[in-house]
Amino acid sequence: MAPQAEKHLAYTWVPRGGTVLFLRRHPENFLGGKWELPGGTVEPGEPPERTAVRETAEEAGLTITVTGERSRHTWRDVTGRDLLVHAIVYQGTESGLAGDVTLSPGEHDEFAWLTPERAAALDLLPHIRETLAAARPGSARGGSPA
Template sequence: MAVFEDRYVAHSWVERNGKLLLLRRRVGRYLGGRWDIPGGTVEPGEQPEDAAVRETLEEARLRVAITSQLSHYTNVDTEGRPLRFHTLTYRVVEQNHSDVVLSEPEHDKHVWLSLEEAASLPLVWHVQATAQSILQQEL
């Protein structure tokens, strides 16, 4: 039986005027060219909620506060390493309605789209799964 090390990744679901903030991952990086939401690795000793807030500030220069957890997906490492990833997404509210300023090494474009509009883009798997879950709940 394999022993897996747990790793956590935390993301912010930022909506403004009914539109979701999506960031395109820079080509050459993991999942490059796909659309993601602000987020990243939870550092040792850091709470996932704090990581989501920190990553949103680092990647989009938006200050946010957590309101609720939207999703939690678990998967083993796609490269075969003995890792189990926990991908958490939090609904957030903006503390300042400022312009998005991207972290250029990570992302090359951002858009604000409805969930229906976002479905036409190549989304990162966890964003697609979370969006589908929200759309199903609205039916």
């Protein structure tokens, strides 16, 4: 029996002034219009923490440092492929001065800095909604910058 095919994703929870960065997927892309955190596919041989840093730079133009792990998620591929998807959401901190968000053309069409409470009203990807539900205002994991 062949081993189950797997895909690994890494995302970053980037806080700023009591808010968190959310990106809206471009409408012409897979799951277009859904909101997510900066993140993407872990490349072969790449540590997931490095993926989170790379994807945040590519998708939002921000330089971050991973400071911890917020959540882990696993689900079957939503398109029906025989694929198991694993995602890790990391806590990130902007490195140096807070920069301007610069979206990657064609990947995302909007961004917003929102409190977890306001973000709950967005059309979020399920694993991002689960991460958001675990956030508690005022806690170490609640979206307030360190």
